[in-house]
Amino acid sequence: MPSEKKRLEKSLDKLFEIYKDISTKADQINQYRCPYKNAKNICTASFKCLNQHFLENNSNEPICTGSEKLDYRPAWITDKPINSNEE
Amino acid sequence: MFEHEGLSKEFEFVTKKSEIKHIGDSIKNTSIKMQTIAFALIQGDQDTVGQLTIECLEEGISANEILDNGLLNGMSIVGVKFRDNIIFVPEVLIAARAMKAGMTHIEPILSESGIEPQGKVLMGTVKGDLHDIGKNLCIMMLRGSGFTVYDLGVDTSPEDFADGFEEYQPDIIGMSALLTTTMPNMGRTIQYFEDVGLRDEVRLMVGGAPVTQEFADEMGADAYGDSAIDAVDKAKELILLLKDLRD
Numbered sequence: 053m054p055s056e057k058k059r060l061e062k063s064l065d066k067l068f069e070i071y072k073d074i075s076t077k078a079d080q081i082n083q084y085r086c087p088y089k090n091a092k093n094i095c096t097a098s099f100k101c102l103n104q105h106f107l108e109n110n111s112n113e114p115i116c117t118g119s120e121k122l123d124y125r126p127a128w129i130t131d132k133p134i135n136s137n138e139e
Numbered sequence: 140m141f142e143h144e145g146l147s148k149e150f151e152f153v154t155k156k157s158e159i160k161h162i163g164d165s166i167k168n169t170s171i172k173m174q175t176i177a178f179a180l181i182q183g184d185q186d187t188v189g190q191l192t193i194e195c196l197e198e199g200i201s202a203n204e205i206l207d208n209g210l211l212n213g214m215s216i217v218g219v220k221f222r223d224n225i226i227f228v229p230e231v232l233i234a235a236r237a238m239k240a241g242m243t244h245i246e247p248i249l250s251e252s253g254i255e256p257q258g259k260v261l262m263g264t265v266k267g268d269l270h271d272i273g274k275n276l277c278i279m280m281l282r283g284s285g286f287t288v289y290d291l292g293v294d295t296s297p298e299d300f301a302d303g304f305e306e307y308q309p310d311i312i313g314m315s316a317l318l319t320t321t322m323p324n325m326g327r328t329i330q331y332f333e334d335v336g337l338r339d340e341v342r343l344m345v346g347g348a349p350v351t352q353e354f355a356d357e358m359g360a361d362a363y364g365d366s367a368i369d370a371v372d373k374a375k376e377l378i379l380l381l382k383d384l385r386d
Contacts (some may be wrong), residue, residue, distance in 0.1 A: 056201075056203065056252050057252040057253050057254060059203045060202065060203055060206070060248075060249060060252055060254055061254060063203060063206040063207050063211060064206075064249075064254070064285060066211055067206075067210075067211060067214065067238075067283050068283045068284050070211070070214050070215060070217075070218045070283075071235075071279055071280055071283035071284075072280070072283075072368060073218055073222065074217075074218055074221055074231055074279075075276060075279075075280055075366065075367040075368050076368070077221055077222055078221075078228055078231070078276055078367070079366055079367075081224075081227070081228070082228070085227065087227070087228040087229075087272040088228075088229065088272060089227060089229075090226075090227055090229040090230055091225065091226045091227050091229075091230055096229040097269075097270075098269055098271070098293070099269035099270065125348075128270070128317075131267055131268070131269065131318075131320075131321070132269075133269065
């Protein structure tokens with residue numbers, strides 16, 4: 053049992069190290085890229101954002117039109133749920 | 140490369156020589172089932188990860204083997220893809236959710252081996268705020284460091300936090316806010332805990348982009364985390380303090 057415990061602890065330490073690297077990278081990338089924007093440039097936020105644009109053929113998943121050059125945060129309207137392009 | 144075709148394709152994203160060797164060696168002699176777990180985790184397929192973890196445990200495969208050869212191999216590739224801007228935070232969080240689906244079945248074995256959870260944390264974004272990424276990253280980190288975490292989601296009222304406390308009996312409650320307009324709801328939640336006589340029962344931790352140590356102190360929070368990693372450190376400190384108090 054003690055050796056099994058040690059092996060498991062080693063694995064959990066490894067998981068924590070992977071997560072730590074991910075968290076550090078997230079802090080860096082969140083400076084310029086909205087964290088809700090996925091790899092396909094789809095917005096995953098549950099709230100409304102001025103950078104969301106709903107394509108007619110895929111109205112449930114808005115694309116993110118954020119430039120990654122301007123701060124994305126002022127576009128967030130986080131007290132309103134996501135709905136459509138309409139104001 | 141590997142028996143699992145999808146995993147072999149995912150492995151093509153690993154381009155650093157040292158990582159090709161390290162992660163490749165770790166995957167190459169594993170069973171197709173372990174490779175399927177790793178692949179499902181990368182895809183964020185929590186149902187498959189959970190189901191295969193159960194099946195493997197029932198077949199007598201050790202928790203350690205599932206962790207090392209399945210879950211961690213998958214998460215290693217997720218880490219590489221995120222670092223190299225192939226995937227982003229939403230995909231990472233979906234993979235972390237799949238990791239949790241596997242870990243749920245591993246956790247009882249950790250306890251049997253003498254590895255107890257660090258503590259229980261209840262997390263939520265405060266009332267009026269729908270932002271959840273920071274909270275979700277904190278949850279990922281806290282779970283990764285051995286905490287049991289209960290997630291109340293977004294727009295969490297003081298009453299919801301109190302109900303969550305009654306239900307889960309956490310050691311710590313973590314509150315997140317993104318907006319300067321919703322940030323005061325952290326203070327209101329702390330006040331509510333005072334009013335209903337729960338303040339001394341739990342430690343209250345706060346965090347979020349506009350929150351500062353000064354603001355946390357003003358509100359009467361027990362700790363402030365300025366990042367997900369810091370939140371873990373602060374949670375560990377609070378648990379130590381609680382242990383001292385309980386002893």
